[in-house]
Amino acid sequence: MTMTPHGRTVIDRIWDAHVVTELGGERTLLHIDRILLHERTGPALLAGLAAAGREPAHPELVFGMMDHTVDTRPTRSEDPRAPSGSVFIDSFRQRTAAAGIRVFDLGDPRQGIVHVVSPEQGIVLPGSTVVCPDSHTCTLGGIGALAWGIGSTEGEHAVATQTLVRPWPRRMQVRFDGRLSAGVSAKDLVLALIARFGVNGGQGCAIEFAGEAVRALPVEARLTLCNMAVEFGAWTGLVAPDDTTIEWIAGRPFAPGGALWDRAVAHWRSLVSDPDADWCETLSLDAGALAPQVTWGTNPGQTVAIDQPVPDPAAAPDGQRRAAMERALAYMDLRPGAPLAGTPIEAAFIGSCTNSRLPDLREAAAVLRGRRVAEGVRAIVVPGSTAVRAAAEAEGLDRVFTEAGFEWRKSGCSLCFFSGADDFGGARRVISTTNRNFEGRQGPGVRTHLASPATVAASAVAGRIADVRHTPRS
């Protein structure tokens, strides 16, 4: 019998370009092109490295960001909004300085959320391998990088050796066919995917997101899509680079220029999947049929279309899942069978590495222009980077938000997670553009509904979970 030759996937192509050596079994020693650090997990990593008497192999390939614990209130102070947060900030400053690693500190125009800043500055490039001790590193797949989150100890390994050991990943292709309808975004696409196949639907795979709907997405929306690959249980996700990607990167501060640019582009254009590529798994979803999505429960898979009722645990496939649904409903204080749209909210949050880029802010502003947030709703918008904030202000979006009653904040992770101090001021039910609706994620007892920026804006105005398709834009 002859072997059938199979085409190769974009993941194989990036992987192969980074193989240092095969270690036997399923394991490979991979070269790592970029290591990103932030002040929340970076200090322990650098402390471990120093304690072992080790030094960074290539400090010029390591970048540090201040994002997780920084004060994002409009009056930003040096004091972090987390108990003992200054320990993290100070320790990160000292340890990065000692290790010769550059940091975009508070006050730097490049400061912001690591997963927003690193593509924006051209630090992360298509076809590169990128790690960061942060689970949403997969966001960077949106630009065609093979990027994944690691722990602190693996981070030490990466910084010390510029390599990591990885098992050969199973490769999955997820196709989104058709075109998104008006009012439906990349966030809805990925929430629908997780709802359909479950929070472990990605099975630890490396995923290529493909199909007509993905090709039509701008880079920022691809970053949103890949951001939630980890919430889908994937190892990582990416979108193969194309003209959209290449145009987006051109001219960014750390991107290659001159003759190197042409060589880089030639390489990036080779990073595609063959039509007969050998996928371990393939999934597909009709993007054209999707409505805006909102989570009802306490994980991102507990999601329904905005026009659907809260599901009934009686329909769960087994007892364990039924119990999990019942717990989620109790925590979220929702009744099965009731419509989710119309549920009163007390706060609205636009921000995080999922949805805080300029197009996200534009989408929300288009809904908010000439409107006011409903009485009693605490509304907060946090641009993902200082550069996004400046760009938004240059086109007057800050005024649209503040005139609508939103608080216009400085860049950082902010209320994406509760770090102990900054909170929604007693609000219990929050509609949020973030990526995790886990119990207590945004504060003790806080009930989080994940949605797109447009849905959050429409809901803030209505004072209840709302269908943005019924809120005309101005």
Place this chain on the structure above:
Amino acid sequence: MEPLTRIEGIAAPLMRPDIDTDIIIPSREITSPERTGFGEKLFAPWRYLDATRRENPDFVLNRTPFRHARILIAGDNFGCGSSREMAVWALHQFGIRCIVAPSFGAIFRTNCIRNALLPVELPEADVQALAAAAEAAPLHLVVDLERCEITGLAHRRLRFEMDAGERDCLIAGLDAIDLTWRHRAAIEAFQARDRQARPWIWEPR
């Protein structure tokens, strides 16, 4: 890293699916950039009733004999969510050395291997059987990493699979960075080639 060959002790059942690292150790509990002091913070939202750390008597790890558990029997997708390695440190510092579940969050699983905490994947039915036995009567298990098997369940010997490289590292307690430096020549050769092939990677201004 401490070598890990055989883990023996009480198994505690915690059969919820999708237990995320925010529950294993919430962000607000992470108040130090050190690697120690996380044991008492493990599962804080479930383990304690209030800020004074009054114990919730219903939570499994507050009950006898489970407060001395060495092995945790957990639901599907255990350790999903944030990459925080403090989740593994908290489990380890509490005394847990092995977690048995149908599947794990990918980053969490790697973090376990790096910290001498053994993640064992078993089919859902086997995990259910272990959990049911642990609920019914104190269950003392022996997890043998050399043989890749778990004993202690009446009339059953549960085999599990593990990547040989990972297993060898755990058994020998080898330092992964030292192991990697054995390939220094290959790393240097790769980098020399790569500087020619992809020079833009090496000059981020």
